[in-house]
Amino acid sequence: MVLSRFWLAIFISSIVFVVCSLFTGNTYTIDFILNGKKDDPVLIAEKYVHQLPVFIKDSIEKAPEKTMVINTEVSNPDTTYVFSNKTVKIYSGVQKSDGxxxxxxxxxxxxxxxxxxxxxxxxxxxxxxxxxxxxxxxxxxxxxxxxxxxxxxxxxxxxxxxxxxxxxxxxxxxxxxxxxxxxxxxxxxxxxxxxxxxxxxxxxxxxxxxxxxxxxxxxxxxxxxxxxxxxxxxxxxxxxxxxxxxxxxxxxxxxxxxxxxxxxxxxxxxxxxxxxxxxxxxxxxxxxxxxxxxxxxxxxxxxxxxxxxxxxxxxxxxxxxxxxxxxxxxxxxxxxxxxxxxxxxxxxxxxxxxxxxxxxxxxxxxxxxxxxxxxxxxxxxxxxxxxxxxxxxxxxxxxxxxxxxxxxxxxxxxxxxxxxxxxxxxxxxxxxxxxxxxxxxxxxxxxxxxxxxxxxxxxxxxxxxxxxxxxxxxxxxxx
Structure with a gap:
């Protein structure tokens, strides 16, 4: 009984937290929670190219495969910008475990x-x-x-x-x-x-x-x-x-x-x-x-x-x-x-x-x-x-x-x-x-x-x- 209630508690609390995060804008998408794989980059935003700072916009257009990685540090995950179909998807951090x-x-x-x-x-x-x-x-x-x-x-x-x-x-x-x-x-x-x-x-x-x-x-x-x-x-x-x-x-x-x-x-x-x-x-x-x-x-x-x-x-x-x-x-x-x-x-x-x-x-x-x-x-x-x-x-x-x-x-x-x-x-x-x-x-x-x-x-x-x-x-x- 205790195990069952604990299982329900962590499941329901996690779902409530995810839904609240999505509607408050703290999370851009919940797809990674369902389909993502461990250590994959997490999508945190998607913007049109003209909405980005000029130096990032220019760098993406010149970059091979229209992909740019910045903030390269050993201790922190990289932020990656991927240009596709008029929009730029922004990834940062990695997924903690499989979806x-x-x-x-x-x-x-x-x-x-x-x-x-x-x-x-x-x-x-x-x-x-x-x-x-x-x-x-x-x-x-x-x-x-x-x-x-x-x-x-x-x-x-x-x-x-x-x-x-x-x-x-x-x-x-x-x-x-x-x-x-x-x-x-x-x-x-x-x-x-x-x-x-x-x-x-x-x-x-x-x-x-x-x-x-x-x-x-x-x-x-x-x-x-x-x-x-x-x-x-x-x-x-x-x-x-x-x-x-x-x-x-x-x-x-x-x-x-x-x-x-x-x-x-x-x-x-x-x-x-x-x-x-x-x-x-x-x-x-x-x-x-x-x-x-x-x-x-x-x-x-x-x-x-x-x-x-x-x-x-x-x-x-x-x-x-x-x-x-x-x-x-x-x-x-x-x-x-x-x-x-x-x-x-x-x-x-x-x-x-x-x-x-x-x-x-x-x-x-x-x-x-x-x-x-x-x-x-x-x-x-x-x-x-x-x-x-x-x-x-x-x-x-x-x-x-x-x-x-x-x-x-x-x-x-x-x-x-x-x-x-x-x-x-x-x-x-x-x-x-x-x-x-x-x-x-x-x-x-x-x-x-x-x-x-x-x-x-x-x-x-x-x-x-x-x-x-x-x-x-x-x-x-x-x-």
Whole structure:
């Protein structure tokens, strides 16, 4: 219900703002909101040639292809004058994201189809884990700890193994693998849910822990920093780990208090100490590596772990081939069955994803998001927050809505302020330490047709805010 109302709110407010802007003359056309593409120039006016200043008129008539570009600055978009059929069209600035119709198309072609491919492969692998009995053994080993976090989940339930694989993929920055594991976990938890239209406690806890995004190897962030020629692309690794760990603990405590979980459980304490020890050990190891060693380690660990999971699954399945025979199937047929289930899941979540992305696209292109963002930055700057922090806030603000949009702001901040600047580094930490909240809710709950998400959205947004505050403190401490 909360998600539905929020979706309506951003859609309707954006439409009202666009219509008002058009009739007050602040916007010349709304076609770009419907049909425009990201980074295309925006039409802001159209005039007859004689209405332009003389120097512009003369320059256009002499220019090749009757096109003139002025105000060429690296930091600001160019203003372009294009002469056509007795009038001059004036373009300035670039579009923030794809328009409504391109978003509908791209959400299918660029997002859902690749996602379906990932789902098909990893759901096939997960089917092998199920049929071979590997998931059952994994659940058996982890049940003592998971029973304390998810008290409504029965001992040795298959959802435990799926959640474990999802968390592991997130730890290693493997988004393509984390999503299929997470969707399978939600479907498995839905089987235990007595009210199919209402999110269960276990589903909410899983979603909030997933959204906190505890990451040990932020491979994509390091890759972007390397592409922008940072002196040490991996120098944000430790701040990213600390910030995401703070977010994870916050999510666990907030949801745990709401669900009255026993925090004094010995197994929980042991699990937490083990996790902290693993993080500290990893940090000490990476800290002793030189620059080349850090880059080699961070770029290969995630890939090796993923290959290891796939190899283990296949080898284990081979040695447990009798299990497949007992079920009147083969290893390959079981893989195909799982892949087919993954394909169906991808088709199911498409409308949820498209609906959310279209609303976000409208929100950004309307200009309303930019006004809110600038207003918050202005407010923070007036209460003494440094400009280095306010310059990076657009990444934090857009992150819950759009991973691609916040990634664009992150790259832009590194290019404008430098990858080794405080703003550039803080933007990277923002990007790494939180999840695309609205997209995740649409995908995960959409895959099981849950209508009432209860307090999931509010908790995830609160965790996002905690991650933002933690990122600022951690970045100030390190840099």
């Amino acid at each position: 409504l119709l391109p978003t509908c198309k791209n959400s299918l072609l660029d997002l859902i189809i690749p996602l379906i491919a990932y789902l098909a492969f990893f759901c096939g692998i997960m089917q092998l884990l199920i049929d071979s009995g590997a998931s059952e053994k994994l659940a058996e080993k982890l049940s003592p700890m998971f029973l304390k976090i998810f008290p409504t989940v029965p001992k040795n339930h298959e959802s435990i193994s799926y959640m474990t694989l999802n968390f592991a993929a997130n730890f290693l920055g493997l988004d393509s693998a984390a999503t299929p594991f997470g969707l399978k976990a939600m479907q498995s938890l839905q089987e235990l849910n007595p009210d199919k239209d209402r999110a269960s406690d276990a589903q909410i806890m899983f979603m909030c822990l997933h959204a906190a995004g505890l990451t040990l190897i932020p491979t994509s962030i390091i890759g972007y920093r390397a592409a922008e020629n940072a002196s040490n692309p991996a120098d944000v690794m430790l701040p990213c780990i600390i910030t995401s760990f703070v977010g994870t603990i916050a999510a666990f405590l907030i949801v745990g208090i709401r669900q009255k979980i026993n925090f004094k459980s010995a197994s929980l304490v042991v699990a937490l100490i083990t996790l902290i020890a693993a993080i500290v050990g990893l940090l000490f190891y990476v800290n002793h590596l030189d620059l080349i060693g850090k880059n080699f380690f961070t770029s290969n660990l995630s890939g090796l772990m993923l290959v290891a999971i796939i190899a283990f699954t296949l080898v284990f399945s081979f040695f447990r081939e009798k299990k497949f025979t007992e079920k009147n199937t083969t290893i390959f047929d079981a893989f195909v069955t799982g892949a087919n289930n993954g394909l169906k899941t991808g088709v199911t979540i498409f409308p949820y994803v498209m609906g959310m992305l279209v609303a976000i696209s409208f929100f950004r292109n309307s200009g309303l998001f930019e006004i809110i963002s600038n207003g918050i930055s202005f407010l923070f700057s007036n209460i003494g927050v440094s400009k280095e922090i306010t310059d990076s806030l657009p990444v934090a603000m857009l992150r819950p809505f759009s991973s691609g949009g916040s990634r664009g702001f992150m790259i832009d901040s590194m290019r404008n302020f430098g990858p080794d600047s405080f703003t550039g580094r803080l933007s990277c930490i923002f990007q790494c330490s939180a999840e695309t909240t609205f997209y995740v809710i649409a995908v995960y709950f959409g895959s099981i047709n849950v209508k009432n998400t209860r307090y999931t959205l509010a908790t995830m947004l609160l965790v996002d805010l905690i991650c933002v505050v933690a990122a600022i403190f951690v970045a100030s401490w390190f840099f």
